Amino acid sequence: MAVRDPFGLMFSGATEAGFSPYSQAVHELQCFVGDPVGSVDRAISADPGFVMAHVFKGYLFGLATEREATAVAQACHAAALPLAATPREQAHVAALGHLAAGRWHDAARLLEDIAIDNPLDAVALQVGHQIDFFTGNARMLRDRIGRALPSWQSGMPGYHAILGMQAFGLEEMGDYIRAESFGRQAIEIEPRDGWAQHAVAHVMEMQSRQRDGIAWMRANPEAWTKESFLQVHNWWHLALFHYHLGETDEVLKLYDGPIYGERSTLALNMVDASAILWRLYLGGADVGDRWAALAANWAPKAGAGNYAFNDAHAMMAFVGTGLEGPAKILLEAQHEAMRGSDDNAAFTRDVGQPLTEGIKAFGEGNYSEAVRLIRPIRAIAHRFGGSHAQRDVIDLTLIEAALRAGDPALARALTAERALARPDSPLSALFSQRAANLSEN
Template sequence: MKDAFGLTYSGVTEAGFSSYARAVHELQCFIGDPVSSIDRAIGENPGFVMAHVFKGYLFGLATEREATAVAKACYEAALPLAATTREQAHVAALGHLAGGHWHQASRILEDVAIDHPLDAVALQTGHQVDFFTGNARMLRDRIGRALPAWQKGMPGYHAVLGMQAFGLEEMGDYGRAESFGRQAVEIEPRDGWAQHAVAHVMEMQSRQRDGIAWMRADPEAWTKESFLQIHNWWHLALFHYDLGETDEVLKLYDGPIYGDRSTLALNMVDASAILWRLALGGVDVGDRWAALAGNWSPKAAAGNYAFNDAHAMMAFVGAGLEAPAKTLLEAQREAMRGEDDNAVFTRDVGHPLTLAIKAFGEGKYDEAVRLIRPIRSIAHRFGGSHAQRDVIDLTLIEAALRAGDRALARALTAERQLARPDSPLSALFLRRAADLSEN
């Protein structure tokens, strides 16, 4: 059968496709339960190849070792099924993703979208792969190539605008990024990715008050049944953090960010990131580290995604847990012997950063500086956004200040002031560096 965009789907009936379309919409907004929806599609049509592929994408992009096993099973289920050339390319992309070869999956999905710019699943899956591999240019260009084929009124148009907004933001095109993001939210208020793209713009421009107003204007829209809501609450917390409003940050942490104590890595990354920022500023976060580290501990040996490893180490350091920290470093050493993309993520950025975080926690600030400085310019290689990777710069600045390295502290704080001239945190760093120079 053909969908509204003229794309052909194999092995599916109207009933099965209805559940598939629902799953696609849920993923485009980051709402509901796309896994249940796609399972219904598979139940209706076991031979529906794109339903198996879509489920595999959901799990393959989860950055959890257990989820990767599900993605591999979906790939095996899809492999023998009847499929068009486009669908066969999707199956191949899923196989690479499940095998940890993110860049190969990205390239196949890139070609699918070039040939079929209205393939929303190819666009969104590719966009997420670009995010997890830190490929800012493709975050923008993958969507930009397809955008002329899309028109207002088409199902999912808001998602294309939202993805374009995020890609533009990551490439520093803030004015157009905000415009695209706002248009997307106007069309579909529940589009959590578009909501977050605008928040990223305001974060990068140090527009804290605008950011708080943007996030607090209609939180019901971006939180209701949203599996991106914790990340978006984290963005709100960042605005308060930059303003020095630590009580509000802790309130958000204890409530929507980590009140439910999620065990999903994507959510624990946000929890670690906000507590680490507070700890860098000398804020006593009480026993919060212990609870978070307890949830990270079972994943210490995973070694499947370096970005997660660094955030797990933050929790282990914060809680003073030596055993899981040691397990994590051993898992990274094992990962670096692998042949998948995470071996490179870990070798280039993840391992030295994780060691630096551990050194910082042990008060070895000179060592933390030594480890972080060479990776700053290539940190995008292990994924995340500019806003997320900012924690690397924050750790480096704090390490230089605590090490008493006056020249480096002065240089780094001047650099940050130029990049974020309207940030109260930049001003605070400048004052602290100046105090070092005078003593």
């Protein structure tokens, strides 16, 4: 029993009854809309022996960066293991096994090989692309897709997603003109493609084109928000544009509405909430009691120690609220994580632990210590994942710490560096002025 898809790929254990909801799940993930878990569950219900349905569900949970979700990914791997019938399926099962065990880099390499042999395997490309994002591998964000792109043509199912992923990879490698072009093409094909929408937003963020970014995000929000599980992150991008313009009221309005109005307990959404409040906190803005609700949702995850990028953002909330207990639990969990054998041990050791300690030091007013901890990790910060836009919070924290520590030479150096990288940013100008004032005093 098997089904061959429009690209000629074989799917063992599938019938048309199961393959239809599986295809829907893939499309939903490509757009970041709907309920791909529900769709793939229907595929498994129709065809319990459908190996790639089990694998796909495992990927969804394995990419969630939540400790509880990892157990589901492991169960999916166990279900898929005896079912794989083709070399491609066996490689997918092995990749899922690595992902479920926290071996992100091993999973990425296997998915790379699958896509080299099968460039029309959209799932291998997208899951690999997401792992590249979570491991901060900018070159592979671009090249994983670039290798497959010649095999894709306009009109193929999911072509928009290939363009959108290529757009993000190009952006992370600084190829902004082509990145924007690819992203806009993807949106023309599929306006609901949240990843392509966000790729163009990243271009405008990196180029300090705040007004263009606001116009881009507000042009058709219905398309990228409807049933989208990426919408919080895309609203965060809109908030960033307003933040750089100093429009704090608009940022808080977005925070209280689509960013964290529903007070999500998903780590991916709480990361965005922490990231925007911390930026306001660095600037001395009054955010009221907003930290308290966010910290309360981070607290149960303080001891997870499974993804260093999340840990740093949880610490922001604990600092903002002054919660010593969860902060201590988090740091203890990080020390335990560094003794592990999975990739997060390195994520934490190289970047996550010093950054998290630095954030805590900043909150305690020990700005010189924050500088000491954060400054050495900037060049390697990509190792613990995220995008350039997300990791910018590291530079912002370091600049603010240098200014508050009263270190005029370092403040001048860091603000000059930022002014060169983002010459059209009002925030760059503000930092430069503050550094100049510090030198005069």
